[in-house]
Amino acid sequence: MRIGICDTTFARFDMAAAAIDELKKNAYDLKIIRETVPGVKDLPVTAKILIEEENCDIVMALGMPGPMEKDKMCAHEASTGLINAQLMTNTHILEVFVHEDEEEDPVELAKLAENRAREHAQNLIKMMYHRKAMRKEAGMGMREGKEDAGPL
Numbered sequence: 001m002r003i004g005i006c007d008t009t010f011a012r013f014d015m016a017a018a019a020i021d022e023l024k025k026n027a028y029d030l031k032i033i034r035e036t037v038p039g040v041k042d043l044p045v046t047a048k049i050l051i052e053e054e055n056c057d058i059v060m061a062l063g064m065p066g067p068m069e070k071d072k073m074c075a076h077e078a079s080t081g082l083i084n085a086q087l088m089t090n091t092h093i094l095e096v097f098v099h100e101d102e103e104e105d106p107v108e109l110a111k112l113a114e115n116r117a118r119e120h121a122q123n124l125i126k127m128m129y130h131r132k133a134m135r136k137e138a139g140m141g142m143r144e145g146k147e148d149a150g151p152l
C-alpha cells in the first residue's frame, strides 16, 4: 500500500508527522511518500503528482488556513482543487485542514491539529483495510479532532 502525504510550511504544527506516526502504528505494509509545499493552494497538484507519478493508492493533504478572510478564500480554492484532483484521478485525497482560528489558545490549537491528523489517519486505515468498520460508523456523527457529535 502506497500512501501519499502532502503538507505545508504555512502550517504552524507538523500534522504530517502525527499522521505518519498514526499510520505506522496501525498498518504494516505501508510505503509512505511525503512532499512538503509552501501552502494549501499547492496541495492539489502535489496530491495529483503523488497519485499519478508516485502511484499512491490514497493521499492525505494537510494544511492550516490562517484566520483572515483571504486565508479562508484560499482554503476554499484549495478544497475545490483537491476535489478536482480526486475526480481526475478517481483516488481519495483526504483533506485535513485545521483553521488557525478554530482555537484561541495555541496549546489547544496544537492538540486539535494533532488529534485531527491522527483521526484522519485512522479513517484512512479503515477506508483501505477495514471498510466494514467504516460502514459501522455510518450516521454516527463522527468528527475528527474534537468530540464526536454522535447520532440523533
Ligand SMILES: Cc1nc2c(=O)[nH]c(=O)nc-2n(C[C@H](O)[C@H](O)[C@H](O)CO)c1C
Pocket: 008, 010, 011, 038, 039, 040, 041, 042, 063, 064, 065, 066, 067, 070, 071, 072, 074, 075
Ligand atoms: C492568503 C494565503 N493564505 C494561506 C493560508 O491561510 N494557508 C496556506 O497554507 N497558504 C496560504 N497562502 C499561500 C498559498 O496556499 C500558496 O502557498 C501560495 O499562493 C503559493 O502557491 C496564501 C496566499
